[in-house]
Amino acid sequence: MTAAAYQYADLPDASVVTTRALLTARENITDTVAARAMMCIHGGAGFGKTLAVNTCLRGLEPGEDVRRVTFRARPTARAVRYELFTALGLPGQPPRHPSEFDRLLKTALAERPRTFLVDEAQWLNGEAFEYFRYLWDEPSTRLAIVFVGGEGCHSVLRREAMLSSRIFIWQHFTRLTPAEVAEVIPLFHPLWADADPEDIAYADQHAAHGNFRNWARLTAHVRLALARTSRPRVDTDLLRWAFSRLGNPT
Incomplete structure (x- = not known):
């Protein structure tokens, strides 16, 4: 759905x-x-x-x-x-x-x-x-x-x-566990489908924290970054830029 x-x-x-x-x-x-x-x-x-x-x-x-x-x-x-x-x-x-x-x-x-x-x-x-x-x-x-x-x-x-x-x-x-994040986030939005599992874990650790609302906000910002940079997939630099918009500078 x-x-x-x-x-x-x-x-x-x-x-x-x-x-x-x-x-x-x-x-x-x-x-x-x-x-x-x-x-x-x-x-x-x-x-x-x-x-x-x-x-x-x-x-x-x-x-x-x-x-x-x-x-x-x-x-x-x-x-x-x-x-x-x-x-x-x-x-x-x-x-x-x-x-x-x-x-x-x-x-x-x-x-x-x-x-x-x-x-x-x-x-x-x-x-x-x-x-x-x-x-x-x-x-x-x-x-x-x-x-x-x-x-x-x-x-x-x-x-x-x-x-x-x-x-x-x-x-x-409760929050999604790290194992649940690894399983469900690639299904949540296409931009995570081919992302490196380590990048997904990194994003969860530094910004999303197992919270679906955080994942939605983070995904919206990463989606903008992909469109503006024409990069083919999520990477650490894009994530750090998105973190800065969410008040997470790491």
């Missing part, structure tokens, strides 16, 4: 590569949705969590109703209600009173099975997490919820005992 904008970089010809973490996420998400359960995918920034989850959700059974919600600040339960109202595409104006709003959401969520992808979940506080639990616990709703967030997401969820005890699967995304 090609990714026109891979990990926040406009990177033509980049591909989504099947890492061990992505394969595990695919299995975990499939099982969570089938069970109408909740799961948490967490890990450091740039490790490929959101990309993996979006890829896996697109591979679910046709007709699965997936809605994405994203929070950028500490939301209250009121803010969560409004975000869900928008994500579900409900008609009319949002109700003014919380009890009426809750009835409307529970009625909509009882219509058919739905899956929520809650991205940037590290911004959720206890009140917001509790509201998702409240909706999921409603017997008439048939919700599956995939929380995706940074390390803070895991910490906050663990503190919410009632919700944490209901999490079906926890998955921790």
